[in-house]
Amino acid sequence: MEKQPIIEFKGVTKRFDVRTILEKVDFQIYEGEVTTLIGLSGTGKSVTLKHIIGLLKPDEGQVLYRGQPINQMSKKEWNAYIGQISYMFQNNALFDSMTIFENVALPLRQTTNLGKKEIAQKVMASIEQTELTEVFDKYPSELSGGMQKRAALARALVTDPSLVLFDEPTTGQDPIRKNAILGMVAEYQNRFGFTALLISHEIPDVYFISNRILALYDKKIVFQGTPDEFEEFEHPFREEILTSLESLQEDITGLYSKRHFKVRYQTDLSKRHPDAMYAVAIFALEEIDLVSENLGHDATQEIIRALGSYINKHFGAVGGFSARQTINEYATVLPYSDLEEAERIMEDFKRDFLAHGLPNIQTLVEGEKAADDCFEFNILAGLAQGKPQIEIESVMEFARFNQKPIARFQCQRGGKTQ
Amino acid sequence: MADNAKEQNPSEEMALPKPGNPLTWIFHPFGARAIRINGNLGAIAIFLFRAFFMIFHYKQISAIIQQIYFIGAKSAQIVMLVGFFTGMVLGLQLYHVLVKFGSVGVLGTAVALSLIREMGPVLTAIMITARAGSAMTAEIGIQRISEQIDALSTMRIDPVGYLISPRIAAAVISFPILTTFFDLIGILGGWVSGCLLLGVNSGAYFYRVISATEMSDITGGLVKSLVFGILVVTICCFQGFFTHMRTDSYGARSVSLSTTSAVVISCVMILISDYVVTTFIL
Numbered sequence: 001m002e003k004q005p006i007i008e009f010k011g012v013t014k015r016f017d018v019r020t021i022l023e024k025v026d027f028q029i030y031e032g033e034v035t036t037l038i039g040l041s042g043t044g045k046s047v048t049l050k051h052i053i054g055l056l057k058p059d060e061g062q063v064l065y066r067g068q069p070i071n072q073m074s075k076k077e078w079n080a081y082i083g084q085i086s087y088m089f090q091n092n093a094l095f096d097s098m099t100i101f102e103n104v105a106l107p108l109r110q111t112t113n114l115g116k117k118e119i120a121q122k123v124m125a126s127i128e129q130t131e132l133t134e135v136f137d138k139y140p141s142e143l144s145g146g147m148q149k150r151a152a153l154a155r156a157l158v159t160d161p162s163l164v165l166f167d168e169p170t171t172g173q174d175p176i177r178k179n180a181i182l183g184m185v186a187e188y189q190n191r192f193g194f195t196a197l198l199i200s201h202e203i204p205d206v207y208f209i210s211n212r213i214l215a216l217y218d219k220k221i222v223f224q225g226t227p228d229e230f231e232e233f234e235h236p237f238r239e240e241i242l243t244s245l246e247s248l249q250e251d252i253t254g255l256y257s258k259r260h261f262k263v264r265y266q267t268d269l270s271k272r273h274p275d276a277m278y279a280v281a282i283f284a285l286e287e288i289d290l291v292s293e294n295l296g297h298d299a300t301q302e303i304i305r306a307l308g309s310y311i312n313k314h315f316g317a318v319g320g321f322s323a324r325q326t327i328n329e330y331a332t333v334l335p336y337s338d339l340e341e342a343e344r345i346m347e348d349f350k351r352d353f354l355a356h357g358l359p360n361i362q363t364l365v366e367g368e369k370a371a372d373d374c375f376e377f378n379i380l381a382g383l384a385q386g387k388p389q390i391e392i393e394s395v396m397e398f399a400r401f402n403q404k405p406i407a408r409f410q411c412q413r414g415g416k417t418q
Numbered sequence: 419m420a421d422n423a424k425e426q427n428p429s430e431e432m433a434l435p436k437p438g439n440p441l442t443w444i445f446h447p448f449g450a451r452a453i454r455i456n457g458n459l460g461a462i463a464i465f466l467f468r469a470f471f472m473i474f475h476y477k478q479i480s481a482i483i484q485q486i487y488f489i490g491a492k493s494a495q496i497v498m499l500v501g502f503f504t505g506m507v508l509g510l511q512l513y514h515v516l517v518k519f520g521s522v523g524v525l526g527t528a529v530a531l532s533l534i535r536e537m538g539p540v541l542t543a544i545m546i547t548a549r550a551g552s553a554m555t556a557e558i559g560i561q562r563i564s565e566q567i568d569a570l571s572t573m574r575i576d577p578v579g580y581l582i583s584p585r586i587a588a589a590v591i592s593f594p595i596l597t598t599f600f601d602l603i604g605i606l607g608g609w610v611s612g613c614l615l616l617g618v619n620s621g622a623y624f625y626r627v628i629s630a631t632e633m634s635d636i637t638g639g640l641v642k643s644l645v646f647g648i649l650v651v652t653i654c655c656f657q658g659f660f661t662h663m664r665t666d667s668y669g670a671r672s673v674s675l676s677t678t679s680a681v682v683i684s685c686v687m688i689l690i691s692d693y694v695v696t697t698f699i700l
Contacts, residue, residue, distance in 0.1 A: 050568075053571070053572050054571075055568055055571065055572070079574065082572070082574055083574050085572070086572070086573075087569070087572040089565050089568070089569060091564065091565060093564065093565040093566050093568065093569035094566075095561075095566055095569075096564075096566075097557075106575070107573040107574070107575065110477065110573070110574075110575045110580065111573065111574045111575060159573075
């Protein structure tokens, strides 16, 4: 059965005076997915988003919610529709004369009949999830840009929406914070199952959390599909945006971007004899949600970054190359090593990581963890070997299957690692 | 659903002159302005009615109390200060006029009726416009340009009900009370200058104040203050709420121009409506 889109744009055109911003735009957003709308600055991404919540109306075409045009909804239907949408503005749109607590509580106070106590509980839960407990009584102007972003996210999520629209949530953030915010979006999306539509021009970062990519270029949607399909997409837009932004990936991990990684292994492996062997290692931080919950998103991203840098340093020295694959996973290709040799390299890495890498992570954990917190997590690694004629994806899948813990953070009241 | 300013301003397109027709060239500027003013008056009326009907909700109570504190309590000092000196000036001026006719005994009547019927409501409204009205426009204008008002809409909170209704309710309550304070303090000011400084008999002064003032004078003054309150708050809130629709400026500049417009239009409207209401009362 064909999937029914939750939101659909059908031939939407929007003009401001004589300037056309959107021209016959068609796209679909599916339930439970993270969809990212990408495009260069000033191409109408925010305008597109504002059509969904009715802040702007199309000059031509229709916006449909589950097949029903939103401009033909009755007041009751409209209220029900808008009630399940949250919108996170690019500049946060926090009320500067209210504290963070009051900002987050506002939608509950005004649109629900919950009691004071219930509202306070929900608000504090949302504030804790977004790591703002220490600043809940401060005003937005007293917070950093990242904290303001998180406060806006807390406000967007406090009403348990089923569709959340994020207008450039990572703009103006440093690479660690950027990934922390995206990690937070991914985690909440996983946990609460809402549909998310992000707009961004920071492609490498959003790759890890997006199920679908929509590309807006020259007033039109020129692509809609998975991030992997976008990598195959031949269009001047892709070159324009990817080349300008690819370097961002290296800011966070020091590794190749996914695209460069692919280009590199295709080039390297194509030169090899069809029967030659190469090895793939897949590393992952297990239980990322638990780690985020206990340490916060920033510290989690720091751990992921530290792991990535360590993998890059160690395997780069023996001719390997690595890239981040998902929010908590790295892949390394050792193009000139078979499984036996890769296992030896991995043993060396494991020893080195336990001796030098893990203590750094432990320091990070100790800095963030409350004294009586007690939790455990593993760093996993798996190896597999393949031949150039075999699809690398299946070799990577096999490496995932072979994953076992290589390092473990184990809590012993005060946090010890083994 | 709100929409962008330029899209919602059909008057400009409608008013484009057709080249070659001299009559069009002559009447075009007047016609365009008339259409714009007509449109704005309609918009203000709808704005006021929407805000008024949204006052009656239990969730508004705390917001109304806050606004009474801001518009009423925080304006009380300045209103009473102005009232006191207005009364003193009236006492002083009227004394020198009345003494020429040997009628200083009616000083209390002159001061009380001038204040209760005219000066109290008008000066109180102007003082509140300057103190609270301009602040309202600036605050709402900033909320508009920083997308806080759009954020309210996305949270299913009606911005008119949330931002405007409590202010209108607070104005309806605060303006008559402040006007009463102004009148009382003004009469006291008249007594200070007329009796304490210029030697008019205090008993005669207060006797004349009480005997000359009728209930219709008091209710007339309070009706005026009510009308001024609704006018001032509606104009100031309207200017702030639609600051993004200004075609002459953008951003912070549009907020500053909206604030200026709000104060000027409010003051002019206070005086115009004062005349209109007076003709009905007398």
